[in-house]
Amino acid sequence: MLNPVTEDVAAALRARLPEQAVRDLAPAYLEEPRGRYAGQGGLLLAPGSAGEVAAIVRACAEARVGIVPYGGGTGLVGGQVMPEGPAPVIVSLERMRAIRAVYADENVLVAEAGAILTEVQEAAEAAGRLFPLSLASEGSARIGGLLATNAGGVNVLRYGNARELCLGVEAVLPDGSILNGLKRLRKDNTGYDLRHLLIGAEGTLGIITAAALKLAPRPARTGAALMVVEGPEAALKLLALAQARIGEGVSAFELMARQGFDFLAETMPEVRLPWPVPPDWAVLIDLGLGAGQDPDAALEALFAEAAEAGLVSDGLIAQSEAQRAEFWAVRESLPLANRKIGAISSHDISVPLSAIPEFIAQGGPALAKIGAFRVNCFGHVGDGNLHYNVFPVPGESRADHEDKRGAIKACVHDLVHALGGSVSAEHGVGRLKVEDLERYGDPAKLAAMRAIKDALDPLGVMNPGAVLRAR
Template sequence: MTLNPADKAFLDKLENQLPAGTLKSAEPRYLEEPRGRAKGIAAAVALPRNAKEVAIILKACNAASAPVIPYGGGTGLVGGQVSEDLPSPIVISLERMRKVLAVNPDSNVIEVEAGCILSDVQDAAAEVDRLFPLSLAAKGTAQIGGNLATNAGGTNVLRYGNARDLCLGLEAVLPNGDIWHGLTPLRKDNTGYDLRNLLIGAEGTLGVITAASLKLFARPAAFETALMVVNDPQAALSLLAMARDMVGEAVSGFELMSRQALEFLAVTMPDVRQPFADHPEWFVLLDFGLSRAQSGQGAMEDLFEAALEAELVNDGFIAASEQQREDFWNLRESIPLANRVIGSISSHDVSLPLDKLPEFIVAGQKIIEEFGLRLNCFGHLGDGNLHFNAFPSEGKNKSEFNHLQPEVKAAVHDLVAQFGGSFSAEHGVGRLKTDDLLKYGDPTKIAAMKAIKAALDPNGIMNPGAVLKGF
């Protein structure tokens, strides 16, 4: 597989096939991931207005063997949207494709173009008294096409599932320029291979998602939200089981956080409201989205009293207003921002079997401390997803520890593998974790992935080097 640069002659020819202003020079924002850990180059950025223009671009690139990098909101943290190693690629950004195409509250379906910002999808659902539950800290920037391409998770996975579970159909352009018209509202369609699920999570390596048909849900009649101090992660898991016994699937969010998160927030973001006078070692954020039948019964108070009696919790706060609820969630969503200011040595997005989580946290913390580093462990405990990040010891400069990053990452990911977990829970593989996929991935699965890639993208133009190293 030999890739060719998108040189001036190629760009001039392509520009003649597209409306004026579709191609432009690459601004810096297209060439760097949010934490500055990966940079890229580009011959040009293409800004198509519809699937037909995407098809023109991919058909031309495929014929010329010119590499293509699909670009969403640019919020990905594994380098899938940037590359310095490709010969002058074309970056395709769908930021002009932001329309809400249709909303059907009776069928609980919304159709949107792939460049639609996640928060705009949520707002469009709310306008018809429906809920689109995918929610991320970057919801004001992330695009739905990128969310699907990375199979994004977020804070509501426990109840509603990942992006994959929220998608009914797709419109997409394949590497040869063919448009797949799979934008269906059907919930049952057993007609062969599932191309939708191949494209979701493929990180732009098999084609470009241009539109999606998504599931909507009834909006909860009421929310009850609390912060509860737990004795340890094992108590947190027991608390989750108790909450599910009491309110079932109304448990929408269950986030585990540690004292280190609060200390980082106090140093970097003192304006973020913290309810605890003394920082607890471990605490959880619980969110119930209650039906009309469940609301008004004080479910969270009942849970708190039962958990106190069972000695699972020893302190807590139940939100008494929508403002307090927002403050509690703002606390959780500010943690990644505080982490970025402190500067991690090695960040890990891992998932574990639920029953293995407490033991993993103890063993992993010991490993981090043996390197002379601080651990900030937080995440979506209900679905087994932890952000397990290592930081310089207090008062030390990050530069003193940067050389440890490969060793720290390997030690943590080795431990994850020992516990039967995954080194990538919700951020994907991108370009930063391709070696991890080769090291920890199942050989048969990787061989099948390579065969699929070769079948759909024989010239290897789609996001080369992402997910599969060398492809």
């Protein structure tokens, strides 16, 4: 049983830390972007080193007080807030944001966990390299949180998730010991890889304090195109054609639906849509090629072959970097437009690529049995990850359908599970999907996860209630 932060515990923590590590608990640390949870906290601490994080963890373990790690606060499944239970200590990594080293010749960068993603991207660019992790919240999301949730984003198709971009981590374990794992090695078969255990664990097995990150060469030439497709099946065939013709030069392949374009026109008219009448389905293709390769020519050839095969009916190729940015602004503004409309239930799911058309075809009719809704389906179709969000019809609000939210989620997730997919593709489990993990997770996997949690964190102090139910 955990204890709340008492004044005695708070005083003991303050005594172990420098003055600047103790912060006022502002309301922002108790909020999450979707407004589903109101967090609580007894004390906010912002350590400046792994040693200070270790001191906090040891003190909390001694007092049996829960710890909630806090990165950029951008998580969408409630992993950064604790709405119930004894008031925890919130540990923000905001003061630990140094870029410790850049090894350009090795394609490695070492950053502290509080570094914001854009800061890491800029440091890589200054060294003539690319850190390819890219997502909508990159201006506020921090490296520790991105690794803790194994974040995805738009470039997973080519470069992989956050897990694939990390060579090693420094972390504080639940007993307060420091794991010094900042190796820059591509090969290291010396037993269990604890890096991979901590990545994706959402702070339930320890707090990542720094990471050795993989960089990549910067593409010499970039290009982008919007192509109109008949539907998801045509989009998948176009993806296969693009990869066959262009190979790893295809960095991103994003599917967008008419409903998303309508939401943008309704809520964000400042975002320029490239069509006078938006299509039912379109894809955004982004290329990154080497010197001597022409992305425009590659996209033109791809469009011609796809048109001949009946896969595309219209297309636009970016004529400048500014126009490429405009194309991406359409895609990256979809989550903002969704938020302005107000989803009844949002779903971050993945299914095998070949099952995407079947999922989309079955999803609408299945939801129609519950009620009348609008669906905005979009996402990283190149890696099977869709954001399938359900909205009220015009004139109604999400509050009007709160009683149907559970049924909607179960409808979508049951279909995903039946098709061999995952109910959490890139956002994590947090607190939002603990019950889903219990419902759809493999029993052997769940038992192993619980055994690992109990072995490393027998007191249950690390992010209580996230991923696995607190007990």
